[in-house]
Every structure is written in structure tokens, then in C-alpha cells.
Amino acid sequence: MPRPASHHAGVRSRRRARPLVGLITVCAALGAALLTPGAAGASGSRNEDAYRDLGSVTRLDWMANIASDTSLAAMSLPGxxxxxxxxxxxxxxxxxxxxxxxxxxxAQLEHGIRAIDIRVRISGAEDFTIHHGVVYQNANFGDVLNEARAFLKKHPSETVVMRLKAECPFKDVKAFDCANDPKSMTPEDARNIFGHYVSRNSDLFYSPSVTGAGRAPVPRLKDVRGKVVLGSFDGVNSDSYGIETFNKNQEDHWTADPVQKKWDYVKENVDKAVADDKNEMYVTYTSASDGVKRLPFEYAGGYWQEQGGVRTEVQGVNYRLMKYLNGGDSGRVGTVMMDFPGWALVDNIISRNNGHIPKGGGNRAIWLVNSDKTYVNSQYKRCMVRGPEFDSSKTGGLITQRECQSKAPGSHQWGAEKPTSFESNGYFWIKSSNGKCLTVPYNNGTPPAAGTQLFWWDCETRWFSGSQMWNVVPTKIGSVEDSKKSYRFINNWTGLCLSMDPATASATGGKVTQDTCPK
Incomplete structure (x- = not known):
């Protein structure tokens, strides 16, 4: 085997220009993983695709293919x-x-919305009506529960997360506030009225979230299919309803001015959701209004402004978020509560759950990462191995595969590691136990094709070398009811995935290659 050119691991021109979305930590053996766009997801290009048009296509059962063991905190929910x-x-x-x-x-539920924000006023000391400030919205809380029940009965794979808020202050009612009926109502009265709704609809609610005895742990999807999950009950002087962390990681600067400032807040919280692997909810309100200067539709959909005789367009938060998420199909963004959402923005959020859709029995470009630091091919069940050296210098060698062993030798052990000597933009080395890096061959500076066997080689520590930098994207294999966490390893330079050669898959010393990434 000829030795590769000595400069192959450090060619700066191989730095592949590709937008990065964020970073998450995945496990001790793996290190950390960046979630960037894989296969193109839904996308829109016009403001109308993000604003005030849920579209003609329904999204009735989009949770049906999500693995049931997925935590609600790990999901991306349009709201x-x-x-x-x-x-x-x-x-x-x-x-x-x-x-x-x-x-x-x-209509919202039929078009994919799965998180709702319900504002209630006490009416007649025993019912809730739906208000936004002083304005009655021609609906009652019973209507909300009836529509949720009808939808979930037809689509039992789905769940609806509800944020409930007592809209009217119990003290110091101002001119633009609604007033409860009677005005003597207290937060305790509101909690009791809600309790009556729960008792009449006990089969509809996810019970641990509505007991009032304390916030429930974040549930898995399997526990809440066909149910309404109370995220929180705000404004009633109690933190004993809902699920843990629902209000912890929240963006709700609803008077932020100008639109750019609100967008900065939204982007910051979305990025935090992508970067955080803890089992915690993230909730981002894209909405804002100061009631006079800028109204809800302007924050959501943008507006035109004129300065010095020049008329310019200010893009709304919805359009900015749609463009920011375009093409991405991985990296949870949390629960996103929007004003006037458009179909493409909803689709972009839903597509962020693709990593929770099991990919069947396995794929040669999807790998399991075990606690003993072995990387096991999900299709062929064989371990990636640091193969024979090119020569006595031991500078590098081939990457091969063989049957996994009960006690993994060092040549079978790998780990993702973030370089410290340069900015890696969230990409990682995949390092063998001898400190060498998983490398795509130099090929005279031209990205090699699918099927090319990979090398192990000295890690380039002076600068970013795309042939050694890998994006690690969590996914799942198995079935909806029986899934396993697994990963795609995508090379920065070629955009191809770590894989195995089918022709040598059963042979000890068979080739570990790069190949087209599975969707």
C-alpha cells in the first residue's frame, strides 16, 4: 500500500463551507456532536411561507413515526x-x-401545531372563557378541550402540550386588563375551577401534569400519545402544575424593540436548545408587541420603514427563523410558540425530529457507539478497527473492520474529541486509542468518491483540515416501539458518511469506507 502524501492531513483548501447549527454533548465515549443539516428538510423562500399561511397540506400524524422512547424535551414542537x-x-x-x-x-392541530397557549378568564365563578387581554375570543375552555379530544381520538399517535395562563390579574386590575367574574375571585378559585375541568376530562389529560401536587418529570412520547400534557399553569400563584423545566429555559421578551433585538433573543434560545443535551424543556416565544409602535403582525411578518426618503423592508421574526432553519433535519429546537406561523416554518420545526425516526434494522452508514468505546456498524454488526500500518514509521494505516470481541482491544476503541489548537466550528476528530485520527485520503486535493477506504493518520493540529473533521449526528435504528440510539458520522470535506464496503463486509479486515449518507 503506497504511503499517502505527507501533507494530506493539512490542506486548508479542503475546509468545506457549510453552515453550522449548534453543538450537543451525546455521551462520554462519543464526546460531543454537532447537529448540522443533513438531508434537506422542508424549506421556504418567501415571507408568505413563514407568515400567516398554514398552507393546504395537513400534518395530521407526524408524530406516528417518532420513536416512543423519545423524551418530550428532546423533541421540536411547533406551537x-x-x-x-x-x-x-x-x-x-x-x-x-x-x-x-x-x-x-x-385547524392549527390539523396543520401540525402541537403546542398551544391558552389564556383564560373566570366567568360566573365556575367556568373559563378564552381572552387576550380584555377581548373575549368567542371561545371557552370547554371548546379547547372538545377540539383537542376530537383530534387526539382520530390521531392517537399525537400529543398536545398546553401552556395555560390566568389572563386576568387578581389584584390591581388596570384599564387594558380583563377582570374575572366576580372580581373577588382568587388564584385558589382558578385552581379549583381547573380541577373541575380535569375531573370531567381525566382521560384526556396526562395525569401527572395536572394533579397540582408538583411538577411531573418530563415524560416520554409513549407516555403521552393521545393526551393533553399541561406544560404549566401560570398566573395562579402555584408552581405545582405542569412538567419540570417547562418554564426554566424560556425566551419571552414580548416587548423587545426593535425586531432585530427580538430576533437576537429568539436565535439565542434556539441555539441553546440545540447545544444542550440535558433532559430539559426549551420554550421560545417568537412573539412580541408594544401595543402601539409595533404590533404582533409586524414582529411576525415584518414591515416597511422609511428613513431619509429611502424605503426599506424589515424582515419579521418568522421569516428569519424559517431561513435559519432551512435545510436542517436534526438538532432539537424545543417548543416554539409563534404568532401567525406559516407552513414552511412549521415544517422546518417538525423536520428537526427526523433524528428520532428509527431507520429500521440498520444501515451501513449508521453506527452504534458502545460504552467500551467500540463503533459497531448497525447493519453488519462489526467493529471499526485501526488496521495495518502503511510502513514501519507507524504514521498511518488503513481503517478496517472485524468481528467485535467480548473485551475490546485498543485497536477497536475510538472517541470523538474537539480540537483545542484551532476553532473547529463544532466538528470533531474521531481518534483511535493510539491518538491517530480517522482521515479521508488526500487524493491530490480532490474529494474522493463514495466507496473510498479510510485511513488513520497523524491528527493535523495546526489548522482545520476537513478530511479529519467529522459532524456527528444522532439518529435511531429499530422500530417506533423498540429503538436504539445511533449516529451518522459525516465528513466535513466530502459530505459523505462513515460506512462499510458491502463486498468485504463479512471478511476480517474488510474495508471501512465513506458513502452517501442515509436520509
Whole structure:
């Protein structure tokens, strides 16, 4: 085997220009993993794709293919802020109007929305009506529960996360505030009224979230399919409802001005959600309004401004978020509560759950990472191995595979490691136990084709060398009800995935290669 050119691991021209989304830690053996766009997801190009148009295509059962053991905190959920605010003019309306009595909620659920924000006023000391400030939204809490029940009965694979808020202050009611009926109502009264709704709809709610005895641990999808999960019940002087961390990692600067500042807040929280691997909820409200200067539809959909006789367009938060997420299909963004969402923005958020869709029995470009630091091919069940040296210098050699052993030798052990001598932009070395790096051959500076066997080689520590930098994307294999966490390893230079050669898959010393990444 000829020795590769000595400069192959350090050619700066191989730094592949590719947008990076964020970073998550995955496990001790693996190190850390960057979640960047893999196969292109849904995307939109116009403001109308992100704003005030949920589209004609329904998204009725998009959770059906998500692995049931997926934590709700690991998912990306499109939601609506002030879900039923369709009346009261431009200063109060936050959603596309599909009709009164809960019909707007019905349309949202059918178009993929899975997180809702319900604002209630006490009426007649025993019921909840839906309000945005002083404006009654021609719907009652019973309408919300009826529409949720009807939808979940038809689509039992789904779940709906509800943020509930007592809209009217119990003290110091101001001119623009709604008032409970009667005004003597207390937070305890609101909690008791909610308890009556729960008792009449006990089969609809995820029970641990509505007991009022303390926040429930974040559930798995299998525990809440067909249920309404209470995320929190705000404004009632109690932190004993909902699920843990729902209000912890939250962005809700609702008076942020200008739009750019609000977008900065939104982007920051979304990036934090991508970067954090803890089992915690992230909730981002993209909505804002100061009630006078800029209204909800302007923050969401943008507006035109004129300065010095020059008219320019200010892009809304919805469009900016849609473009930011375009093409990505991995990296949870958490629960995103939006004003006037458009179809492409909803699709982009849903597509972030693709890593939780099991890929069947395995794929040669998907790998399991075990606690003993072995990388096991999910299709052929064989271990990646640091193979024979090119020569006596032991500078490098071939990457091969063989049957896994009960006690893994050093040549079978690997780990993801972030370089410290240069900015890696979230990419990682995949290092063998001897400190050498998984490397795509130099090939005279031309990215080699799919099927090329990989090398182990001295790690380039002076600069970013794309042939040694890998993006590690979590995915799952198995079935919806029986899945295993696994990974795609995508090379920065070639955009191809760590794989195995089918022709030598059963042979000891068979080739470990790069190949087209599975979707």
C-alpha cells in the first residue's frame, strides 16, 4: 500500500463551507456532536411561507413515526402564542382566523401545531372563557378541550402540550386588563375551577401534569400519545402544575424593540436548545408587541420603514427563523410558540425530529457507539478497527473492520474529541486509542468518491483540515416501539458518511469506507 502524501492531513483548501447549527454533548465515549443539516428538510423562500399561511397540506400524524422512547424535551414542537387570539383588531390578533368556538385550534392541530397557549378568564365563578387581554375570543375552555379530544381520538399517535395562563390579574386590575367574574375571585378559585375541568376530562389529560401536587418529570412520547400534557399553569400563584423545566429555559421578551433585538433573543434560545443535551424543556416565544409602535403582525411578518426618503423592508421574526432553519433535519429546537406561523416554518420545526425516526434494522452508514468505546456498524454488526500500518514509521494505516470481541482491544476503541489548537466550528476528530485520527485520503486535493477506504493518520493540529473533521449526528435504528440510539458520522470535506464496503463486509479486515449518507 503506497504511503499517502505527507501533507494530506493539512490542506486548508479542503475546509468545506457549510453552515453550522449548534453543538450537543451525546455521551462520554462519543464526546460531543454537532447537529448540522443533513438531508434537506422542508424549506421556504418567501415571507408568505413563514407568515400567516398554514398552507393546504395537513400534518395530521407526524408524530406516528417518532420513536416512543423519545423524551418530550428532546423533541421540536411547533406551537402558537395566544392560540385563539383572532379578535380585537391588529393590536390583539395573533393567529390566522379559522373560526370561533375552537375551530381555529382545530385547524392549527390539523396543520401540525402541537403546542398551544391558552389564556383564560373566570366567568360566573365556575367556568373559563378564552381572552387576550380584555377581548373575549368567542371561545371557552370547554371548546379547547372538545377540539383537542376530537383530534387526539382520530390521531392517537399525537400529543398536545398546553401552556395555560390566568389572563386576568387578581389584584390591581388596570384599564387594558380583563377582570374575572366576580372580581373577588382568587388564584385558589382558578385552581379549583381547573380541577373541575380535569375531573370531567381525566382521560384526556396526562395525569401527572395536572394533579397540582408538583411538577411531573418530563415524560416520554409513549407516555403521552393521545393526551393533553399541561406544560404549566401560570398566573395562579402555584408552581405545582405542569412538567419540570417547562418554564426554566424560556425566551419571552414580548416587548423587545426593535425586531432585530427580538430576533437576537429568539436565535439565542434556539441555539441553546440545540447545544444542550440535558433532559430539559426549551420554550421560545417568537412573539412580541408594544401595543402601539409595533404590533404582533409586524414582529411576525415584518414591515416597511422609511428613513431619509429611502424605503426599506424589515424582515419579521418568522421569516428569519424559517431561513435559519432551512435545510436542517436534526438538532432539537424545543417548543416554539409563534404568532401567525406559516407552513414552511412549521415544517422546518417538525423536520428537526427526523433524528428520532428509527431507520429500521440498520444501515451501513449508521453506527452504534458502545460504552467500551467500540463503533459497531448497525447493519453488519462489526467493529471499526485501526488496521495495518502503511510502513514501519507507524504514521498511518488503513481503517478496517472485524468481528467485535467480548473485551475490546485498543485497536477497536475510538472517541470523538474537539480540537483545542484551532476553532473547529463544532466538528470533531474521531481518534483511535493510539491518538491517530480517522482521515479521508488526500487524493491530490480532490474529494474522493463514495466507496473510498479510510485511513488513520497523524491528527493535523495546526489548522482545520476537513478530511479529519467529522459532524456527528444522532439518529435511531429499530422500530417506533423498540429503538436504539445511533449516529451518522459525516465528513466535513466530502459530505459523505462513515460506512462499510458491502463486498468485504463479512471478511476480517474488510474495508471501512465513506458513502452517501442515509436520509
Amino acid at each position: 402558537t402564542h395566544d392560540t385563539l387570539a383572532i379578535h380585537g383588531g391588529a393590536s390583539a390578533q395573533t393567529q390566522e382566523d379559522f373560526g370561533d368556538n375552537g375551530k381555529t385550534l382545530k
